[in-house]
Every structure is written in C-alpha cells, then in structure tokens.
Amino acid sequence: MATADWLTVLTTTDAPDKAETLARGAVRARAAACAQISGPVTSVYRWKGDIETAAEWQVLFKTTGVRYDALEAYLLEAHDYDTPEIIATPVVRGSADYLQWLGEETAGEETAS
Secondary structure (H helix, E strand, O other): OOOOOEEEEEEEEOOHHHHHHHHHHHHHOOOOOEEEEEEEEEEEEEEOOEEEEEEEEEEEEEEEHHHHHHHHHHHHHHOOOOOOOOEEEEOOOOOHHHHHHHHHHHHOOOOOO
C-alpha cells in the first residue's frame, strides 16, 4: 500500500489531561504538526466479551506519511490503553500553504518547548 503524503491520525483516551499530554508529546517530537482535542464523546464498544460505554476524548493529529511510523510508535509507547485506537486517514486535498506548513513542522528535529 502506498503511503499518503499527508494524514490525519485519530486516537482516544479517557481524560482531557491525557489527551493534552499525548497531543503535546507528538507535536514536541515533530511526529505531528498539530493535534486537536475534542470531547467528551461517548464510545460504545466490545471489550473482552462485554459491551462497554465510556466517556473519551478524541485527539486528531495532522502529520505526513513519512512521519506516521514515528507517531504510531510514540502513541503506542505513551498511551495507557492496552489497545489504543490509532487510525490514519489520508488527506487527498488541502490548502497548499497548510500542507506545506504541515510538512515543514514535521521535518525538523524534536524541540524542548
């Protein structure tokens, strides 16, 4: 499967502070140029044979196909869920200036801020 030039990547977590920690860490590591947090949302899912309902916060990351592996590795390391949701969706079109910014912000080295 070909790698898209740009991606949005979705994950969820169970608290707003955890969502912000995930967002800031990914942006700090330049695995994502931006992350947006929405919530709470109500998630209904099957887990270990039971149907569960939980309040969660969604984090939508903007990244490049080149940086996806770094973002996924970061999320798997930093997330406290056993099996975190990590779903990438290709961006097929977008503002040229925005997509250029996205590429520039994920191309540099990790920063301390």
